[in-house]
Amino acid sequence: MASRDFSHRLSDAHGSLRKPVSLARRLHIDVPLLVLLLVLASVGLGVLYSASGGDMNYVRRQSIFMCLAFTGMFIVAQIPLDFYRRWSPWAYLGGCALLVGVLLFGTGAKGAQRWLEIAGFRFQPSEVMKLGVPMMVAAFLHQRAQPPSLVTVIGALAIVAVPAALIVRQPDLGTSILIAASGLFALYLAGLSWKMIGAAAMGLVVSAWPIWQWGLRDYQRQRILTLLNPHDDRFGAGWNIFNSKAAIGSGGVYGKGYLQGTQSQLDFLPESHTDFIIAVLAEEWGMRGVLLLLLLYVLVIARGIYISFMAQHLFGRLLAGSITLTFFVYVFVNIGMVTGLLPVVGVPLPIISYGGTSLITLMAGFGILMAVGTERRRVHF
Amino acid sequence: MPHDHHLKDPHTEQRLFRNRMLVAIVGVIALLGVLIARFYNLQVVDYDDYRTQSDDNRIQVRPVAPTRGLIYDRNGILLADNRASYNLSIVRERVKDLDATLELVGHLVRLGDGDVAKFRKRLRRRRPFEPVPLRFRLSEEEIARISVNQFRMPGVSVEAELVRYYALGDLFAHSVGYVGRISDRDLSNFTKEDVRLYRGTRSIGKVGLERSYEKTLLGEVGYENVEINARGRVLRVLERQDPKPGADLTLHLDAHLQQVASDALGDRRGAVVAIDVNTGGVLAFVSKPSFDPNLFVTGISFADYRALSDSLDVPLFNRAVQGQYPPGSTLKPLMGLGGLEAGLITRETKIKDPGFYKLPNDPRLYRDHVRWGHGEKVDLIQAMAQSCDVYFWDMAHRWDIDGMHDMAAHFGLGSKTGIDLPMERSGLFPSRDWKRGARGMPWFPGDSLNAVLGQGFVLATPLQLAVMTATIANRGTHYRPQMVKTINGVEQPAEILHNLEAHPDNWDLVFEGMEAVVNRSYGTGKRAGKDLNFRVAGKSGTAQVVGIAQGARYDSEALQERHRDHALFVAFAPVDKPRIAVAVLVENGEAGGGVAAPVARELFAEWVPRPDTQENTAQKTRLSKGVDNG
Secondary structure: OOHHHHHHHHHHHHHHOOOOOOHHHHOOOOHHHHHHHHHHHHHHHHHHHHHOOOOHHHHHHHHHHHHHHHHHHHHHHHOOHHHHHHHHHHHHHHHHHHHHHHHHHOEOOOOOOOEEEEOOEEEOHHHHHHHHHHHHHHHHHHOOOOOOOHHHHHHHHHHHHHHHHHHHOOOOHHHHHHHHHHHHHHHHHOOOOHHHHHHHHHHHHHHHHHHHHHHOOHHHHHHHHHHHOHHHHOOOOOHHHHHHHHHHHHHOOOOOOOOOOHHHHOOOOOOOOOOOHHHHHHHHHHHHHHHHHHHHHHHHHHHHHHHHHHOOOHHHHHHHHHHHHHHHHHHHHHHHHHOOOOOOOOOOOOOOOOOOHHHHHHHHHHHHHHHHHOHHHHHHO | OOOOOOOOOHHHHHHHHHHHHHHHHHHHHHHHHHHHHHHHHHHHHOHHHHHHHHHHHHEEEEEEOOOOOOEEOOOOOEEEEEEEEEEEEEOHHHOOOHHHHHHHHHHHOOOOHHHHHHHHHHHHOOOOOOOEEEEOOOOHHHHHHHHHHHHHOOOEEEEEEEEEEOOOHHHHOOOOOEEEEOOHHHHHOOOHHHHHHOOOOOEEEEEHHHHHOHHHHHOEOEEEEEEEOOOOOEEEEEEEEOOEOOOOEEEOOOHHHHHHHHHHHOOOOEEEEEEEOOOOEEEEEEEEOOOOOHHHHOOOOHHHHHHHHHOOOOOOOOHHHHOOEOOHHHHHHHHHHHHHHHOOOOOOOOEEEOOEEEOOOOOOEEEOOOOOOOEEEEOHHHHHHOOOHHHHHHHHHHOOHHHHHHHHHHOOOOOOOOOOOOOOOOOEOOOHHHHHHHHOOOOOHHHHHHHHOOOOOOEEOHHHHHHHHHHHHOOOEEEOOEOEEEEOOEEOOOOEEEEOOOOHHHHHHHHHHHHHHHHOOOOOOHHHOOOOOOOOEEEEEEEOOOOOOOOOOOOOOOOOHHHOOEEEEEEEEOOOOOOEEEEEEEOOOOOHHHHHHHHHHHHHHHHOOOOOOHHHHHHHHHHHHOOOOO
């Protein structure tokens, strides 16, 4: 789908060298990406207005979060890539220290410790590691020969394993897996041999039973069982999935109309403004709306891949590729979870779901993408 | 930028990266395909299923209870009304901690242990999100206390409900009856159709007209399709099929006459039934002692119920239709007519009454209630007026018991009258077959002597005696007794069960005898006609409660009060154009003429002077045209 598109744009990029430097370039802004993100943000606010039952408070607060997140993105984009590369070990080590801190002094709810409170400000160190881990892996691989040797691979795996293990202990299996994935994507893109990938896949299959038996907690096993048969427990654990599927399915091709979704407007859909927000969109806008949203996501991903292709150095390339693929994983896991393909793991729908923290991390990631995309200009100046 | 360029080949690196990314892109496209297929599956393939599920989620069909039909007396006085009553209800789904809420409620309103236990029982068989009542009949003050504290108790609400109210209290408890909460036993008798009809309704007729006209009064349940949210709150009504209110009943009963009858009976145990001679409509229907039917409407307390059910006076017992008493001498007019029709006696027949009767070949003496007898020459008129037993014994001895039985049956004795009230008893008038079947014994001549005087096996309810009297007053036209006059304004036709053909002279003679009972100086029922400017015809009766040993003297003082004879009196008035027939029973009242007859007199004094309304006349002419034997 995208490869011809890329070569076309490639020549464009070369051509732009001869043109006068645009304001966007000077500000390290990737215009297509920014436009797509703004469109997604507007769609998100629109769906949120409906999902919150017309509560302007939610929309107002989310708008403020978005302003902060976009501002953060601009700031992140201004920082030279080399700075990130050199500082990534410190960021990574600091992040690990914070994760240890969470386990020692963390606060939280429902039996999980995920937050650190410093001077009255509550934050989640695992969010930092969403960017810290791929950055560290990319920086680590950047200094080594490609394709990576076995020693390099073991080193990279160790980098991934430490924070992942710390986050699993919180416990937060979902975030841990996503963070591990972002690091592994970098390793994969750096040229991890297919033999090793195949061996890892085999290992996973073999260890599936022990993981099920000893690696998962009861509620996690329950979620997976619920996924397999949601009707068994319609009014218990299966309630969310049952109602989100009813919402999506009853939307049909054309949807029930904006603000007309009965499942969401009548509160049958739990967490309709956070993790399950796509069910609201699917109910009110139908399959048309879903396809449109997926298209927006695909364009964002395509732009991210394009940026990674254009990157001058391995560090930027791996980081941009990893961030882009991880973004797709977020989209896939959230939609898979809401449509009943995957267990409910509490992953928000990027840019659309209500919530500040994940939005800021996400937009910081796009800031790094923009920094990668405009790196060459910096080199020339 | 300081880079480590050793062993690095930028072009190989880039090619490797691109290859890897292309594989990843294939993966992304494949996964996107999975998502799109998933949406296609949900939104296109299974659309109908999910559409239905989503509608099921939001639309709930709620029953709307119909209002129960009202019950009026013949003059439009409301006997059974519906009034708003305020209940405290709880929706389980909206309460976090039920025990804490119950405790909090307990501080605000008076809650008995029974209330909480019954609430928990109701909680188990309710529908989801349905408000379950905890306390009924809140006072104004309790409602105020709840509303002030409402914010502390989500899920607790005060709901208005229409409940039955019997404005005249105990006066109509045995006729109108009462409704009560639908019990488990009611539910187990419900058909599928009943289950549908009673959706949304909490009470059901338990006794009296409330029970026998249950389906008429109930009405038809309505429905509301309401949109609800996940917390069960009704957001809007999508569609509504209004309930059909129950039909209103207007009774033949007259509240004033009822009051008069009740007052006349006073504190004594007994029953009074008055019947409109021309229609069979029941004008007064009293069973004493009575009780307050309002106690039962929302569930009677254990203590109140114990008090009623343990009372020696059995106030819950409906003496007028369930009490079976030996009718005693009140049968004499009927038996006299039978004797005349059978040709056993004539106007001229006279007998000698020495105070006892002796069957041939039987040493036993049958003693008249007047020890010294009624004289040398007693004819039928005198035999009725003075209640001479020997005259009737002599006749009965010559009469076939089955003929006697058939005559009694013409007047409705020995079978249910068919009144529109539940739980009526049939009484008994024996026959040869009956005795063989029920007792396994042949008929003895002595049995006939007992039967003719309404003793022995003979049992009748006060209602049957009233029907019998009305049939005599009608000269043989036997109407089915009826409580309900109109349903929703539609006149209920009077129904003639039987027409007895008898010679007019014989009727005249019976009337004369009954008139003599009230009007002759020696009549036993003089007090029934005292100070009335119209003529009354009647017959007194005394029913033995316990058998008196042969030769022993009756000594009321020596007997417990409850073993004393029952006093009976039946009468109709005015004689020339009968309008009302009355049967009075006073338990352990001893003397029919002395105790029961004055009660009948009060009813006549109230009723007969009333103008014979046009309505009555119109009805009479219509009926006389439409007479056919049912």
